[in-house]
Amino acid sequence: MHRLIFCAMLSVLLLMSSARAQDVLKLSGFEAPNLTPVAESILSQAYGEIGIRIQTVITSPRRALLDAASGKTDGELVRIRTIEADHRSLLRVDVPIILARTFAYTNKPQLRGKSFKQLRHLRVGHVAGARFAAELAEGFAEVWTADAPEQLFEMLQRDRIDLVIAGEGTGRRIIRDRKLVGVFPLRPSLQEVAFYHYLHEKHADLVPRIEAVLKRMLAVPVGEETDGVGETTPEKDGHVLHKTGLS
Numbered sequence: 001m002h003r004l005i006f007c008a009m010l011s012v013l014l015l016m017s018s019a020r021a022q023d024v025l026k027l028s029g030f031e032a033p034n035l036t037p038v039a040e041s042i043l044s045q046a047y048g049e050i051g052i053r054i055q056t057v058i059t060s061p062r063r064a065l066l067d068a069a070s071g072k073t074d075g076e077l078v079r080i081r082t083i084e085a086d087h088r089s090l091l092r093v094d095v096p097i098i099l100a101r102t103f104a105y106t107n108k109p110q111l112r113g114k115s116f117k118q119l120r121h122l123r124v125g126h127v128a129g130a131r132f133a134a135e136l137a138e139g140f141a142e143v144w145t146a147d148a149p150e151q152l153f154e155m156l157q158r159d160r161i162d163l164v165i166a167g168e169g170t171g172r173r174i175i176r177d178r179k180l181v182g183v184f185p186l187r188p189s190l191q192e193v194a195f196y197h198y199l200h201e202k203h204a205d206l207v208p209r210i211e212a213v214l215k216r217m218l219a220v221p222v223g224e225e226t227d228g229v230g231e232t233t234p235e236k237d238g239h240v241l242h243k244t245g246l247s
Contacts, residue, residue: 025203028064029056029077034169035098035195039078042097043197046213052206068200075199089201095214096194101168102132103185105175107156111163116190122162125152133165136190150174156183165190 025047029036040056047054057064057073068076069087076083076090078098084090104116104124111119120140126133128145137143144161146152152164153174164171168189175183197214199207 023051024053024055025074026055026057027075027077028068028073029058030061030064031058034167035078035100038098039195039197042214042217043077046210046217049213050209068198071200071202073200074203075197078195078197080193081196083198090198091201091204091207093197093199093207093211093214095196095211095218097197097214097218098195100193100195101189102136102165102191102193103168103171103187103189105153105156105164105166105171105183105185106162107180107182107184108162109182111186114186116186119163123160124163124165125155125161126165127152130165132191132193136165150178153178153180153183 027043029040036056036058040054043054056077057067059067064073065076065079065083065087067073069089071089081092084092104119116136122140123142123144124137124140125144125146126137127149128147134145142161144152144155146155149164149166149170152161152166155161156164157180163186166174168185171185174180197210199210
């Protein structure tokens, strides 16, 4: 009799433990100062409304994606919308949670009102490895890259380049923190990229639930930037500054 009671109690405890485990989602993520913390904040609040906590498992961008697609984690914290073409096991929560805008920053007022194509005779700089920015910089007379955006804005101040291609959040932060006077973004933005949350197919039932919460929370996507996070390639020579396309 005592053995039956013990087994029954053990079964109840195991069921309770399993239920609690389902209340925590482990999501793949990677180091991206202007992307990951924002996504974590938004999704923590959204999942909290349906009684679920999230934990972010930080690793490399490639490993994060593979872990999410294989089901090792419960999904991907945030990615661009094209990943489902290669990873059918990942289901997109169809509400953009971050909208990344890229601008050309300058300190030359005479460039206001000109189209980006009209500026190709100028010197431009962008963060090394940022694929989006590299594509935008194609065709300029001089193209400089640096490991950090702060270096580029310093070059701009020293009149070594005329334009810096950078994300909105990065440009705003550097102008504010370094108290740069006369530096401003040329409008309109050069590019806008939407980032989405993904769940593994084993959590298909959660997709419409969290989608409904996010739609209510985010009538307008959060405006942040990524500096090409997830779209970078490593530098081969390790130099801080690299110049290409001299004419």
